[in-house]
Amino acid sequence: MLKNKHIILGITGGIAAYKSASLARLLVKAGAEVQVIMTPSAREFITPLTMSTLTGKPVITEFFTANTGQWNSHVDLGLWADAMVIAPATACTIGKMANGIADNMLVTTYLSAKAPVFVAPAMDLDMMRHPSTVHNIEKLRSYGNYIIEPAEGELASHLIGKGRMEEPENIVRVLTNHFAEKDLTGHHILITAGPTFEKIDPVRFIGNYSSGKMGYAIAEEAASRGARVSLVSGPVDIRVNNPAIELIPVESARQMLDACVALYPQCDCGIMCAAVADYAPDHQATHKIKREHEDVPVIKLVKNPDIAKTLGEMKQPGQLLVGFALETDNEEFNAIEKLRKKNLDMIVLNSLRDAGAGFGTDTNKVTIFTASGRTIATPLKSKTEVAHDVIDTIISIAHEP
Ligand code: PMT
Numbered sequence: 001m002l003k004n005k006h007i008i009l010g011i012t013g014g015i016a017a018y019k020s021a022s023l024a025r026l027l028v029k030a031g032a033e034v035q036v037i038m039t040p041s042a043r044e045f046i047t048p049l050t051m052s053t054l055t056g057k058p059v060i061t062e063f064f065t066a067n068t069g070q071w072n073s074h075v076d077l078g079l080w081a082d083a084m085v086i087a088p089a090t091a092c093t094i095g096k097m098a099n100g101i102a103d104n105m106l107v108t109t110y111l112s113a114k115a116p117v118f119v120a121p122a123m124d125l126d127m128m129r130h131p132s133t134v135h136n137i138e139k140l141r142s143y144g145n146y147i148i149e150p151a152e153g154e155l156a157s158h159l160i161g162k163g164r165m166e167e168p169e170n171i172v173r174v175l176t177n178h179f180a181e182k183d184l185t186g187h188h189i190l191i192t193a194g195p196t197f198e199k200i201d202p203v204r205f206i207g208n209y210s211s212g213k214m215g216y217a218i219a220e221e222a223a224s225r226g227a228r229v230s231l232v233s234g235p236v237d238i239r240v241n242n243p244a245i246e247l248i249p250v251e252s253a254r255q256m257l258d259a260c261v262a263l264y265p266q267c268d269c270g271i272m273c274a275a276v277a278d279y280a281p282d283h284q285a286t287h288k289i290k291r292e293h294e295d296v297p298v299i300k301l302v303k304n305p306d307i308a309k310t311l312g313e314m315k316q317p318g319q320l321l322v323g324f325a326l327e328t329d330n331e332e333f334n335a336i337e338k339l340r341k342k343n344l345d346m347i348v349l350n351s352l353r354d355a356g357a358g359f360g361t362d363t364n365k366v367t368i369f370t371a372s373g374r375t376i377a378t379p380l381k382s383k384t385e386v387a388h389d390v391i392d393t394i395i396s397i398a399h400e401p
Contacts, residue, residue, distance in 0.1 A: 003031030013041025078112030088122030125161030182226030194234035212236030312343030
């Protein structure tokens with residue numbers, strides 16, 4: 001998909017700039033023509049010589065080359081590009097981009113670019129969550145730029161949190177998806193994601209550890225392949241990137257059920273990735289339950305509706321329904337039982353016994369079982385890659401005789 005594409009790779013001054021070398025190499029390997037533009041401080045982290053060797057093109061850092069007087073036209077570059085990717089993007093460059101501060105070649109070219117712009121932030125976790133950074137990223141998103149969310153993990157400061165630049169392989173995947181054939185154009189997909197919160201009183205709830213990462217990755221994958229996506233999501237801390245994704249935020253299983261029942265009849269496929277609480281308190285206190293009570297309160301639980309099963313009963317010919325199974329034991333048997341009982345066309349099993357799989361991680365290890373009897377087991381991959389596999393398998397099911 002990237003063959004002969006003109007890509008501007010913008011590199012800014014952060015430690016993650018060392019990953020830009022791999023990114024450039026992968027882009028070139030995929031057949032793209034890559035023009036690197038570095039901010040002056042990026043040169044402190046990785047040399048222009050490294051980048052020009054990898055891309056076969058002189059790196060641009062200034063408006064003109066001092067010894068020859070050759071002018072580097074940001075306007076021509078902006079017109080030349082099929083895509084611009086800024087990786088890593090520091091808080092400083094993001095701030096300049098959001099506010100039109102064109103004091104270097106990179107931001108000036110960004111302002112001239114007609115092509116889609118992908119921004120891969122990388123910074124320390126406190127910078128990442130500072131209101132000014134959050135606001136600037138939001139501004140960039142509202143201007144139509146694509147934000148490639150940073151991952152969580154150990155940062156250069158040795159603190160642990162969100163701020164690691166997305167891995168080069170995944171950035172290439174985002175770009176590839178952007179240029180990919182839109183094989184889901186004209187299709188409407190319903191996706192559930194995240195946990196549900198079941199209220200005990202105004203300050204407490206029953207919930208679970210789902211971060212929403214898996215469901216949101218599937219939503220982004222489906223939208224990037226041309227689908228219209230309705231994403232019914234429990235409370236999570238993730239933003240959607242693609243304007244083809246309509247976010248329907250809910251809190252409880254009941255609210256998720258209502259939204260899904262209303263949407264599913266208009267959809268070609270439902271993908272139930274949410275970790276829905278199986279039980280809810282039968283009564284919600286209207287005031288905070290006080291600690292001073294003499295007796296320890298007893299919370300009686302009632303069963304929540306099974307959303308996947310309800311949709312399985314509503315399913316019409318031509319519609320598909322996909323479930324997930326999160327297991328801790330007897331995995332394959334339990335997953336296949338759920339596939340059958342909920343009238344699913346396919347189920348994606350992830351086990352909490354596999355390191356790096358399931359809740360909260362950026363990775364997952366899944367085995368896919370189809371109602372037609374196929375089993376597809378994959379190794380540990382990023383959730384973006386798993387999302388790609390899930391959508392590919394759904395498309396293959398739709399083509400089964
Ligand atoms: O969000 P992340 O942190 O990225 O984690 C991803 C994940 C682990 C939540 C995801 O990969 C996953 O496994 N989701 C399903 C979790 C789950 O609730 O599994 P289950 O085996 O209990 O449910 C089976 C299926 O029925 C699921 O499709 C579930 O969405 C659905 N279900 C379950 C209960 C219920 N009351 N209604 C439902 O629709």
